[in-house]
Amino acid sequence: MGTTSPFLGTESELSRRVLRSRHQRLYRNVYLPAGAPLTPVVRAVGAWLWSGRAATVAGLSASALHGVRWVDAQAPAELIRTQAGAVDGIVIHRETLVADEVCVVRGIPVTTPERTSFDLGRWRPLIDAVVRVDALAHVTRLTAAHIEPLVQRHRGARGLARLRTVLALMDGGAESPQETRTRLLLLAAGFPRPRTQILVCDDHGYFIGRLDMGWRRWKVGIEYDGPQHWTDPAVRARDIDRSAELQQQGWTIIRVSRDIMKYRPEVFLTRVRDAMRRGGWLDYERIRLDAGLESWSGHPVLD
Secondary structure, three states: OOOOOOEEHHHOOOOHHHHHHHEEEEEOOEEEEOOOOOOHHHHHHHHHHHOOOOOEEOHHHHHHHOOOOOOOOOOOEEEEOOOOOOEOOEEEEOOOOOHHHEEEEOOEEEEOHHHHHHHHHHHOOHHHHHHHHHHHHHHHOOOHHHHHHHHHHOOOOOOHHHHHHHHHHOOOOOOOHHHHHHHHHHHHOOOOOOEEEEEEEOOOOOEEEEEEEEEOOOOEEEEEEOOHHHHOHHHHHHHHHHHHHHHHOOOEEEEEEHHHHHHOHHHHHHHHHHHHHHOOOOOHHHOHHHHOOOOOOOOHHHO
């Protein structure tokens, strides 16, 4: 695993004094060199070692091992094992696993991307579940069709109703949690489902850019601007040039940031509505903004 990986104290040749003075204790008998970063992957490996190598890494820990970046380093590790028990920093799920629902990552048994999504979609609150499944789908190319066989296999599992909603909403095109939340906010407001990662070329077929999401039919694109779009001059300059080229092709680009999503979502939705109308969208009477909804500050998508 490497010099910065967790290890069992009883399997090392280090004295108790050295373990206490030069290492951080993750779980009982599980240590990490002092100063080594405590990442979600490290937590997952440490929790598996704590189990006596007798559990399967699952949930958020499994998604981290599959390559998802958007996992909080402070979140507890998650395991599936038959034995009950509780320990600080580890969530233990007692679930039934079929052999083809487990794979090996870094020499550790981990739920497959399909099974991980099946679990996250049942275990997490709805909006967070979509965020988590989107992130896993993005790095593994997973689709709802890949997960559906597990729904049929485990018909008595708890949380299947929520999972079905998650599968209907998931989209592996989302490149960040905020892109997922932006898409869900648009759907909750009554807009048609946007396509993600839209490639735009000029009249000669030359690539102009890729939009986070939008509607090609009405030539309205949505771009979520992370901090780098404002703090990196080179990124900002490219954004300005690309916006000009997209405008020449008839596109209207609506930009949204974390602050707008958090404090002024109604402004964002109004801008999208107006752009869609100008593009010829005729179904705007269904949108909730026109029904008198003045504030989205308490909407669950924004929590």
